[in-house]
Amino acid sequence: MNFEFSDDQNLLRDQAQGFLQRNCPIEAVRAVLEGDQAHDTKLWKGIVEMGWTATTIPENYGGIGLGHLELCVLAEELGRCLAPTPFSSSLYLATEVLLMCADDRQKQHWLPKLAEGVAIGTFALAEGAKPPSKNNIETRVQNGKISGCKIPVPDGEVADFAVVLAKDEAGHSLYLVELKDQGVTRRTVKSVDPSRSYAELSFASSPAEPLGKLGDGFSITDQLLNRAAILFAFEQVGGAQASLEMARQYTLERYAFGRPIASFQAIKHKLADMYIALTLAHSNCYYGAWALSNNAAELPLAAATARVSATEAFQLCAKENIQSHGGMGFTWEFNCHLYYRRAKATSLNLGSLNRWKELLVSHLLDSNNVSKTL
Amino acid sequence: MDFNDTPQEAAFRAQARAFLDANASLKTETMAVQETEAELLVRAKAWQKLKAENNWACLNWPKEYGGRASTPMERIIWDQEEGLFDVPTGPFAIGLGMCGPTMIAYASEEQKREHLPLMASGEHIWCQLFSEPSAGSDLANLRTRAEPDGDEWIINGQKIWTSGGHYADWGILVTRSDPDVPKHKGLTFFFVNMHTPGIEIKPIKQINGAANFNEIYFTDARIPDSQRLGEVGEGWAVSITTLMNERLAVGNIMRGPDIPELIKLAENTEIDGKPAIANAAVREKIADWYCQSSGLNFTNYRTLSALSRGGVPGPENSITKVVRASKQQDLASFGLDLMDMGGILNENMDDEFLHTYLSSPGSRIAGGTDEILRNIIAERVLGLPQDIRIDKTVAFNEVPNSS
Numbered sequence: 001m002n003f004e005f006s007d008d009q010n011l012l013r014d015q016a017q018g019f020l021q022r023n024c025p026i027e028a029v030r031a032v033l034e035g036d037q038a039h040d041t042k043l044w045k046g047i048v049e050m051g052w053t054a055t056t057i058p059e060n061y062g063g064i065g066l067g068h069l070e071l072c073v074l075a076e077e078l079g080r081c082l083a084p085t086p087f088s089s090s091l092y093l094a095t096e097v098l099l100m101c102a103d104d105r106q107k108q109h110w111l112p113k114l115a116e117g118v119a120i121g122t123f124a125l126a127e128g129a130k131p132p133s134k135n136n137i138e139t140r141v142q143n144g145k146i147s148g149c150k151i152p153v154p155d156g157e158v159a160d161f162a163v164v165l166a167k168d169e170a171g172h173s174l175y176l177v178e179l180k181d182q183g184v185t186r187r188t189v190k191s192v193d194p195s196r197s198y199a200e201l202s203f204a205s206s207p208a209e210p211l212g213k214l215g216d217g218f219s220i221t222d223q224l225l226n227r228a229a230i231l232f233a234f235e236q237v238g239g240a241q242a243s244l245e246m247a248r249q250y251t252l253e254r255y256a257f258g259r260p261i262a263s264f265q266a267i268k269h270k271l272a273d274m275y276i277a278l279t280l281a282h283s284n285c286y287y288g289a290w291a292l293s294n295n296a297a298e299l300p301l302a303a304a305t306a307r308v309s310a311t312e313a314f315q316l317c318a319k320e321n322i323q324s325h326g327g328m329g330f331t332w333e334f335n336c337h338l339y340y341r342r343a344k345a346t347s348l349n350l351g352s353l354n355r356w357k358e359l360l361v362s363h364l365l366d367s368n369n370v371s372k373t374l
Numbered sequence: 375m376d377f378n379d380t381p382q383e384a385a386f387r388a389q390a391r392a393f394l395d396a397n398a399s400l401k402t403e404t405m406a407v408q409e410t411e412a413e414l415l416v417r418a419k420a421w422q423k424l425k426a427e428n429n430w431a432c433l434n435w436p437k438e439y440g441g442r443a444s445t446p447m448e449r450i451i452w453d454q455e456e457g458l459f460d461v462p463t464g465p466f467a468i469g470l471g472m473c474g475p476t477m478i479a480y481a482s483e484e485q486k487r488e489h490l491p492l493m494a495s496g497e498h499i500w501c502q503l504f505s506e507p508s509a510g511s512d513l514a515n516l517r518t519r520a521e522p523d524g525d526e527w528i529i530n531g532q533k534i535w536t537s538g539g540h541y542a543d544w545g546i547l548v549t550r551s552d553p554d555v556p557k558h559k560g561l562t563f564f565f566v567n568m569h570t571p572g573i574e575i576k577p578i579k580q581i582n583g584a585a586n587f588n589e590i591y592f593t594d595a596r597i598p599d600s601q602r603l604g605e606v607g608e609g610w611a612v613s614i615t616t617l618m619n620e621r622l623a624v625g626n627i628m629r630g631p632d633i634p635e636l637i638k639l640a641e642n643t644e645i646d647g648k649p650a651i652a653n654a655a656v657r658e659k660i661a662d663w664y665c666q667s668s669g670l671n672f673t674n675y676r677t678l679s680a681l682s683r684g685g686v687p688g689p690e691n692s693i694t695k696v697v698r699a700s701k702q703q704d705l706a707s708f709g710l711d712l713m714d715m716g717g718i719l720n721e722n723m724d725d726e727f728l729h730t731y732l733s734s735p736g737s738r739i740a741g742g743t744d745e746i747l748r749n750i751i752a753e754r755v756l757g758l759p760q761d762i763r764i765d766k767t768v769a770f771n772e773v774p775n776s777s
């Protein structure tokens with residue numbers, strides 16, 4: 001057994017940290033938060049030049065054919081610095097779903113573009129404030145034309161194509177829709193985390209080509225969300241680490257009652273609890289990474305476990321970081337709220353904590369692999 | 375990253391499993407056995423002896439002391455496999471987990487060869503004589519006096535909460551040899567035969583009805599100076615060696631119902647006329663505790679991976695006991711809730727949830743309280759400052775005290 005990243009993967013982490021320290025300081029995140037830009041185009045260009053967008057794409061489709069462990073490493077570092085780019089939409093969602101179920105022609109067409117960063121993809125699932133289900137999806141495809149409205153769609157404003165879950169004669173299926181096509185309207189929407197971009201996509205009889213087997217829309221979506229959950233969990237753990245580190249730094253420097261506030265036990269125990277939540281989440285992510293890179297049978301359970309614990313760890317660390325800063329933590333000017341916002345957005349972007357806890361338990365019960373992992 | 379055993383690991387696992395299959399039976403679902411302490415000790419000693427005879431005791435100890443010189447990974451493989459079987463190891467946890475490593479670090483070669491094999495084979499049980507009425511979390515506040523007399527020391531004072539003290543053959547003891555210097559500087563460490571004249575043992579009844587821990591009184595008990603571990607006045611450093619091993623030992627002996635047992639219970643109890651397992655609140659609890667169990671399990675794997683590569687384990691492991699003990703307490707309490715009014719009953723004393731409900735408060739205290747462990751994480755892992763303390767520089771006998 002070896003439950004650690006390899007030397008090469010750790011080297012990749014060092015490189016990523018170096019690159020992101022230079023190119024994604026917290027000011028860059030704030031610039032997107034406060035500005036009109038959908039994302040940091042300069043950073044995105046750098047990421048593409050580093051070859052990160054090609055990570056999981058096989059060489060015969062223009063990628064570099066590394067594995068998902070490498071992508072996990074990158075996700076953690078991108079999460080740590082709250083990178084304001086469409087990386088997650090394009091990699092964890094669009095690239096992933098194409099790798100899972102596109103036919104060869106679709107792969108030939110899109111994967112090289114995704115690898116080179118000349119195309120950005122996203123996944124359009126939500127239709128407002130309700131968990132998507134077979135009973136409530138209204139977006140519909142008839143005769144190869146899609147109509148309906150998806151909101152919020154991450155990076156919908158900048159994506160070249162979206163993979164859309166829609167109702168059709170077969171039940172529900174996935175469709176690939178080019179967003180520059182006629183009949184597609186995009187509207188940028190405001191969100192809890194303006195350092196990332198969300199849009200409403202409206203389709204009025206826009207051309208849509210099926211992706212994957214007709215009728216398999218929900219089952220592919222579930223599998224995709226499991227895979228993406230593990231990658232996002234690494235981002236969440238990265239964000240949680242950064243929040244804890246920020247709280248640590250501040251409480252060591254801030255004095256009250258003649259001593260650093262970090263010497264007060266209430267603060268020490270708060271930070272210890274953040275560390276505990278973070279460590280549990282991190283270890284669960286490792287298991288997720290292993291399951292993802294091996295396509296293990298345990299993947300659905302591993303994904304839900306990583307998702308639930310990383311979501312909780314990031315939310316805990318982000319809110320207690322604000323608390324540890326006192327009044328400063330509540331100001332717009334301090335950066336605490338950037339983590340607090342991202343923590344909430346990432347806790348919802350693949351469905352709520354409720355959804356994932358429920359999934360966790362149902363996998364636990366039907367796979368009966370409780371004893372195996374305990 | 376690879377979960378599977380290497381070929382060597384797989385071979386070792388098969389070998390361990392073959393021994394266990396031949397000599398023990400797998401745990402069953404209803405395990406709460408009714409046996410007296412004396413019966414348990416007989417069973418435990420027989421099992422430890424059999425392991426020692428077959429080279430399966432104290433895997434990571436050197437061979438000359440009764441061990442097997444195994445790698446850390448082999449040791450964990452053994453623990454995993456042995457954990458599946460219904461075998462009693464509890465009475466040896468403190469001796470093998472804490473006293474043994476302290477002896478290995480500080481005893482003379484001759485003493486190690488004399489005592490460790492007897493410890494490994496279960497012939498001698500060891501206990502830990504650290505805590506006192508006024509020294510628990512603040513261990514260095516201890517008062518039991520050691521005064522030199524020729525090549526002996528005379529011990530007077532009282533220890534308390536000594537687990538297994540009433541059946542132990544030997545113990546490790548920390549004493550105050552100099553009350554006129556600051557508290558951490560005046561301590562001296564020994565190992566002591568529990569049958570020494572002047573040692574009196576009184577069991578203390580616990581909230582779960584058992585009496586596994588004791589008060590131990592020392593009245594002019596004599597210990598040869600050759601049984602001193604570490605230099606005179608250096609007892610604190612020796613104690614730290616013991617304590618470093620403690621959290622691991624304690625974290626690993628906690629038993630009690632976990633997720634599989636809770637699921638089973640929820641499948642067999644009802645809420646609103648439906649199986650409790652269908653209830654959303656029950657499911658949410660299961661999810662939360664599963665994340666903790668799984669997180670600890672994989673944290674352990676990460677530590678092992680670091681060890682097996684020859685590295686030093688990271689600080690991750692410091693969270694184990696603190697997470698487990700509370701989870702165990704809350705999960706047991708929740709299990710009783712699922713039994714509804716029937717959860718009140720204690721007719722056969724065989725309910726695992728009730729057992730754990732009554733024993734888990736001790737797990738949050740023994741081996742470092744939740745609060746002390748959080749201090750340790752904050753200070754040693756996160757590097758936050760220690761509390762402001764008034765007791766570190768003044769002489770021990772000038773420090774304010776409760777009594």
Ligand SMILES: Cc1cc2nc3c(=O)[nH]c(=O)nc-3n(C[C@H](O)[C@H](O)[C@H](O)COP(=O)(O)OP(=O)(O)OC[C@H]3O[C@@H](n4cnc5c(N)ncnc54)[C@H](O)[C@@H]3O)c2cc1C
Nearest residue numbers: 502503504505509510511535536537736739740741743745
């Ligand atoms: C089941 C069991 C078995 C045990 N076995 C042994 C044994 O074999 N050998 C042995 O030597 N001892 C043993 N102990 C003793 C154990 O180590 C002590 O009980 C423990 O260290 C706590 O000390 P105390 O009981 O004096 O409580 P105290 O130290 O008085 O603590 C009381 C409360 O105050 C809190 N507190 C104390 N200091 C601080 C602080 N600095 N910051 C915040 N909170 C603080 C504690 O967390 C606790 O909540 C055992 C205890 C139990 C329960």
